[in-house]
Amino acid sequence: MCCSHSFDDRKPQVVAEAMNLDIIKGMKFFDPHVHMSSRTTDDYQAMADAGIVALIEPAFWLGQPRTGIDSFRDYYSSLVGWERFRSSQFGIKHYCTIGLNSREANNERLAEEVMELLPLFIYKEGVVGIGEIGFDDQTAAEDKYYRMQLELAKEAGLPIQIHTPHRDKKKGTQRSMDIAIEHGIDPKMVIIDHNNEETVKEVLDRGFWAAFTIYPFTKMGNERMVELAKLYGPERIMINSAADWGISDPLAVPKTAALMKLKGISDEDIKMITYSNAITAFAQSGQIDENDFITPLSVDQTEKFAGNTVLRGGQQPRTDKSSIIIS
Amino acid sequence: MFDYDAERFRVLITELTRSNVTEETWHWLSEKFLAPETSAVNSAFAMMPRKTGKLPIAINHELWVEIEKLKPGFTLEGWTIDRIGRLCLLLHLDPTDKEKYVKTIENLFLAAEVNELVALYSSLPLFAWPELWLMRCAEGVRSNIGLVLEAIMYKNPYPISYLDEKAWNQLILKAFFTGKDLNKISGIDERANAELASTLVDFAHERWAANRKINPHLWRLTSKFIDDDLLTDLKRLFGEGSLRDRQAAALTAYQSDSVLAKNLLKSYPELLKAIENKELNWSSLTPEE
Ligand SMILES: [Zn+2]
Numbered sequence: 001m002c003c004s005h006s007f008d009d010r011k012p013q014v015v016a017e018a019m020n021l022d023i024i025k026g027m028k029f030f031d032p033h034v035h036m037s038s039r040t041t042d043d044y045q046a047m048a049d050a051g052i053v054a055l056i057e058p059a060f061w062l063g064q065p066r067t068g069i070d071s072f073r074d075y076y077s078s079l080v081g082w083e084r085f086r087s088s089q090f091g092i093k094h095y096c097t098i099g100l101n102s103r104e105a106n107n108e109r110l111a112e113e114v115m116e117l118l119p120l121f122i123y124k125e126g127v128v129g130i131g132e133i134g135f136d137d138q139t140a141a142e143d144k145y146y147r148m149q150l151e152l153a154k155e156a157g158l159p160i161q162i163h164t165p166h167r168d169k170k171k172g173t174q175r176s177m178d179i180a181i182e183h184g185i186d187p188k189m190v191i192i193d194h195n196n197e198e199t200v201k202e203v204l205d206r207g208f209w210a211a212f213t214i215y216p217f218t219k220m221g222n223e224r225m226v227e228l229a230k231l232y233g234p235e236r237i238m239i240n241s242a243a244d245w246g247i248s249d250p251l252a253v254p255k256t257a258a259l260m261k262l263k264g265i266s267d268e269d270i271k272m273i274t275y276s277n278a279i280t281a282f283a284q285s286g287q288i289d290e291n292d293f294i295t296p297l298s299v300d301q302t303e304k305f306a307g308n309t310v311l312r313g314g315q316q317p318r319t320d321k322s323s324i325i326i327s
Numbered sequence: 328m329f330d331y332d333a334e335r336f337r338v339l340i341t342e343l344t345r346s347n348v349t350e351e352t353w354h355w356l357s358e359k360f361l362a363p364e365t366s367a368v369n370s371a372f373a374m375m376p377r378k379t380g381k382l383p384i385a386i387n388h389e390l391w392v393e394i395e396k397l398k399p400g401f402t403l404e405g406w407t408i409d410r411i412g413r414l415c416l417l418l419h420l421d422p423t424d425k426e427k428y429v430k431t432i433e434n435l436f437l438a439a440e441v442n443e444l445v446a447l448y449s450s451l452p453l454f455a456w457p458e459l460w461l462m463r464c465a466e467g468v469r470s471n472i473g474l475v476l477e478a479i480m481y482k483n484p485y486p487i488s489y490l491d492e493k494a495w496n497q498l499i500l501k502a503f504f505t506g507k508d509l510n511k512i513s514g515i516d517e518r519a520n521a522e523l524a525s526t527l528v529d530f531a532h533e534r535w536a537a538n539r540k541i542n543p544h545l546w547r548l549t550s551k552f553i554d555d556d557l558l559t560d561l562k563r564l565f566g567e568g569s570l571r572d573r574q575a576a577a578l579t580a581y582q583s584d585s586v587l588a589k590n591l592l593k594s595y596p597e598l599l600k601a602i603e604n605k606e607l608n609w610s611s612l613t614p615e616e
Binding site for chain 1: 439
């Protein structure tokens, strides 16, 4: 979840530098926070073309509240099932984090049922963490289910992906970290998401991972991100698109890599920020094998996904977008 | 309760599982056999690959043969250790409480990720109360995930024995629509029927009209139902088709009881000869260009 945009805080876009991803050709990217269920196949194709080889889809709020437990079950099940399959058709390895998001923690009756359901999903293959959890309005119910899910993560030995609030961000971020420490969680198991210039220093100083969401209008722009990368270096920093049903950009990671390269950040640092740090952090789940996407469609079973095509390697056929003929 | 010697089968699968996992994993798993709580079964089922890894199973020839003999049509081909561990767990569920047994397994289906679905669907022929899994099997056929479909379609004896004609026909149509290897579907020729043949012929005409390719295996399912229209189609295949199409037309005519079709085949002696010499069959069609 990223964005409760209010659509009025959008500023008219200034004509930007023309997109040229050629300078990052051959680089591989890992987007550790993107809600693909809200995106189209065109996005998958564009992401694959831009070098994204793997991604993490955190469980989040679907834009309107769910009214029953079965909706949660179907959603979690689509994250480990259908969406994973859809992604594999474009050669992108799909992981997910599973959790009860902060907004819906406020529906306590349902939240109780979700807590009972979670153990059925968190041990599944490719589930690389509990997420995205944390605070939204910072209510008592949010506090309660955040704590319960920290305990669950501890028991399962899984990393935790923390959503930080839009409103009162700095205090919400501090509080999330304080509570994690209080529950005896090792900061290296915790990825604090949606950081900005105000929060990053403390997050890094306290030993947590700092993730930045490159999201137009409401979160970080990537020029600011480049400055942060210069200031803090690549240690324990990662970026993501958090693309969802709002105005967002599933190519945020490769685009930001391109901008970093233009602004003189080294290839090694770019790689850490856009690829390897996310893998290091979430591989603590024991559920990420880099070989699954370094040599895509090799020994992994995803290659056998033939879907509804007769193509080899499970890849989706390409349509010629420059043609008016649709065959 | 079971339609095969489930007792013996369970002993053999247990032995096979044990020989493929570490002592520690075996200890973990065998404890779950004794735990009747559904939550223990649920988490053990989900956690299986974390404990067992996902390598292909190692098995000696005698055991392989004995297991496959107990359930004709079932195969261990392509099975991995996590899958055999999951099957082993399921075979240890108590089937006597019918309602609880079915509900436990059905809930695993509802929350399953892809590899779990593969394990569950390929285990369908081994579950107790086989007649109760019909709807579940038909639901699986509606999946759009290739691996899931293959677990149901390829070398799985459940659909041939239990799906009614309508559900069976859906399975075959789905196989064509999703580009599956028809040679791997158990019982494909035995369960050919007039309804299916007529739907497939409509489908073929639709593809022709749209200028799209037709999987020539489609024709094999029409061979027992050749009428004038189908004869026209066969003529078209012989006349305008690729070598692969002509081979399929020849095999279809050869398998048919229709005198007209057999006479038509006589006009293509080299194809007829290839069939009689056993050089040409449904597995040896010339690959698609
Ligand atoms: Zn999000």
